Amino acid sequence: MVFALLGMWLHMVTGQVVYEAAASFLIGALLVYVAYRLARESRGQLIGEAIDPVQRRELRRFLETQPEIDTVTTLLTMRLGNDSTLVAARIDLNPGRDSEEVEEVLVRVKTAMAKLWPHADQIFLDVTDASARDRAKARADRQALEEAVAAVEREDGGA
Known part of the structure; x- marks a missing residue:
C-alpha cells in the first residue's frame, strides 16, 4: 500500500507515469517474494514431511x-x-x-x-x-x- 500511495503521489506531483509503473513493479515483486516464502514453509506439509x-x-x-x-x-x-x-x-x-x-x-x-x-x-x-x-x-x-x-x-x- 505504501508503494502504491508513494507512486501515485509522485506521479501527481511530477506528472511522470514512471513512478506509478515502478510502484506496480515493486508491489509485484513483493507478492512474488511472499508467495515464495509461503510455498517454502508449507512444502513439508504438502509432501508429507517426517517430524524432526x-x-x-x-x-x-x-x-x-x-x-x-x-x-x-x-x-x-x-x-x-x-x-x-x-x-x-x-x-x-x-x-x-x-x-x-x-x-x-x-x-x-x-x-x-x-x-x-x-x-x-x-x-x-x-x-x-x-x-x-x-x-x-x-x-x-x-x-x-x-x-x-x-x-x-x-x-x-x-x-
Whole structure:
C-alpha cells in the first residue's frame, strides 16, 4: 500500500507515469517474494514431511522403554498439518502374551503416546514377529536417527 500511495503521489506531483509503473513493479515483486516464502514453509506439509529427528528419537525411545516391547523394527512419521502427525510403528512384543494382553498393551501405549505428543493424533502400531534381519535393520535405523539428531544439534549449536 505504501508503494502504491508513494507512486501515485509522485506521479501527481511530477506528472511522470514512471513512478506509478515502478510502484506496480515493486508491489509485484513483493507478492512474488511472499508467495515464495509461503510455498517454502508449507512444502513439508504438502509432501508429507517426517517430524524432526529429535522428536522421532523421543518417540522411538519411548516405545523401546515399554516393558512389553522387545524391538521397534520400523518407525514412520508424517506431518499431516500444523497440529496433526501420523505415527506408524512396527513393533515386536515380548513372547507369551495372549490376544487380550496384546490389545491392552497397544491401547495403553497409544494412550500414553497421545498424552505425551498431542500432535500425534494418528497412531498405528503393528505387532510383528521380528526376524534377525528386522532387528539388524532396526539397529541401523536407530543409528541413522542418532546421526541425524547429532547433525541437527550441531546446526543449532553453530547458529
